[in-house]
Amino acid sequence: MRIAIGGISHETSTFAKTRTTVADFEDGFGLYRGEEIIERFRGANICTGGFIDGAAKHGFELAPLLWGFAYPSGLINAADYAALKGEFLDRLRQAQGQPGGVDGVLLDLHGAMVAEGVDDADGDLIAAVREVVGPKCPIVVTFDLHGNHSERRIAAADACVNFDTYPHVDMAERGREAADLNVGTLRGSIRPVTALRRIPLFWGVERQITAHPPMDEVLEFVHAIEQRPGVLSVSVATGFPWADIPNMGPSVIAVADGNRALASSIAGEVADWIWERRETWRHGIQSVSDALRDGEAAGKHPIILADHADNTGGGAPGDSTEILQTFLDRKLRDAVILYIVDSEVVEQAHAAGIGGRLNTLVGGKSDPVQGPPVRMQAVVRALSNGDFTYDGPMYAGLTGNMGRSAWLEQDGVHVVVVTAHEQPLGPAFARTLGIHCESLKYIAVKSAVHFRSGFERFAGNIFNVDARAIHTHDFAALPYRRRPEPMYPLEM
Numbered sequence: 001m002r003i004a005i006g007g008i009s010h011e012t013s014t015f016a017k018t019r020t021t022v023a024d025f026e027d028g029f030g031l032y033r034g035e036e037i038i039e040r041f042r043g044a045n046i047c048t049g050g051f052i053d054g055a056a057k058h059g060f061e062l063a064p065l066l067w068g069f070a071y072p073s074g075l076i077n078a079a080d081y082a083a084l085k086g087e088f089l090d091r092l093r094q095a096q097g098q099p100g101g102v103d104g105v106l107l108d109l110h111g112a113m114v115a116e117g118v119d120d121a122d123g124d125l126i127a128a129v130r131e132v133v134g135p136k137c138p139i140v141v142t143f144d145l146h147g148n149h150s151e152r153r154i155a156a157a158d159a160c161v162n163f164d165t166y167p168h169v170d171m172a173e174r175g176r177e178a179a180d181l182n183v184g185t186l187r188g189s190i191r192p193v194t195a196l197r198r199i200p201l202f203w204g205v206e207r208q209i210t211a212h213p214p215m216d217e218v219l220e221f222v223h224a225i226e227q228r229p230g231v232l233s234v235s236v237a238t239g240f241p242w243a244d245i246p247n248m249g250p251s252v253i254a255v256a257d258g259n260r261a262l263a264s265s266i267a268g269e270v271a272d273w274i275w276e277r278r279e280t281w282r283h284g285i286q287s288v289s290d291a292l293r294d295g296e297a298a299g300k301h302p303i304i305l306a307d308h309a310d311n312t313g314g315g316a317p318g319d320s321t322e323i324l325q326t327f328l329d330r331k332l333r334d335a336v337i338l339y340i341v342d343s344e345v346v347e348q349a350h351a352a353g354i355g356g357r358l359n360t361l362v363g364g365k366s367d368p369v370q371g372p373p374v375r376m377q378a379v380v381r382a383l384s385n386g387d388f389t390y391d392g393p394m395y396a397g398l399t400g401n402m403g404r405s406a407w408l409e410q411d412g413v414h415v416v417v418v419t420a421h422e423q424p425l426g427p428a429f430a431r432t433l434g435i436h437c438e439s440l441k442y443i444a445v446k447s448a449v450h451f452r453s454g455f456e457r458f459a460g461n462i463f464n465v466d467a468r469a470i471h472t473h474d475f476a477a478l479p480y481r482r483r484p485e486p487m488y489p490l491e492m
């Protein structure tokens, strides 16, 4: 038994102005080909790591094709998407021609990928894979929790599962689940059929955290349903709202054994359960000053501000300045911003050297919504080429790279200026510069939820704030033209 593995993963913000190219895949987690995929991801907590575990468990052979992940960003250019898809399919055809051929396919995708002219790029890729392998070869797909799912992708695959957790820590486990489904299908012990039900609502990011109510209740409900006879897997996707496309929004995917009516009734039952509780998934938005006021009143430090509207992990530019300006205006000390993306300032800092002084404008350069830039008279405290190792739990053991970076300080306000668009999942990169987040009083992170995986253990209080930036959670303020309507709570 030989199963092809690979994937092209991207969470695409159609509101971000910068386009995504093949080079962004190379600079992200990288593009890996053939055996490199196995070398890189054996034992790693990502879905492909789980596929590799599955091969060991079930004794199937792997045909590794192409794996790429670009950090979330704007639309993928049409030519770049076509190049990646073309290479993926070429490698799949080559694998078919090798001894053993291809009996099954496991795809590691995100679920919110949009290319120029291709709203449902995940669906487009899965359908193209189906065309190559034909109707009898099982295709099982893993998706992120934040997929915007479509009927097309569900119809093209035999089964789809998505992460249960946010922060995402169950990727390898979902990869193993997908491998089990694929092998079970090939051995004839199961016959997966998959149904999708979309839910027209905006799901507040703070209401998606797995460890806390109300999200833990959704998963408890879903896991109970998975125990019913004939049910193979049930996934809830909370959607990715910064994509102005017709299939934007949450959904439920149900996989049943040979029984299409059951899959569809389970998807409907879970979607109805979520819809009936729609007020539960709604979340108000909080200003920076309200959060600081509440944090000081509670008196527990560090106060962590999640600058979710500029979450680089969701494709935002990472250079919004409202929180930096607020920290400086209030003359806070022991305060840090992780991170501001500004390659111009990074170059100035490297030219000035450690201990050098800069009088410069920081951030607010990518889009007028993100600004204005902040005048800083700062000391360069440290410089870096950006290399670090994640210390978990997310991506534990994998290396990361923030690009050329610098630590600047002005009167107790510290700013880590970087060039890569990646959110802080934990304090690991800051530590490589010499910043010990555990002993600070105020920490702003350009992240919505994933930072919790590394910061929650020492946080005094955490506040998600809606500072001025392109990925506001005030959905009424986003310039949508093509999303589904009506959606709760805006039009219903």
Ligand SMILES: [Zn+2]
Pocket: 144, 145, 146, 168
């Ligand atoms: Zn996600």
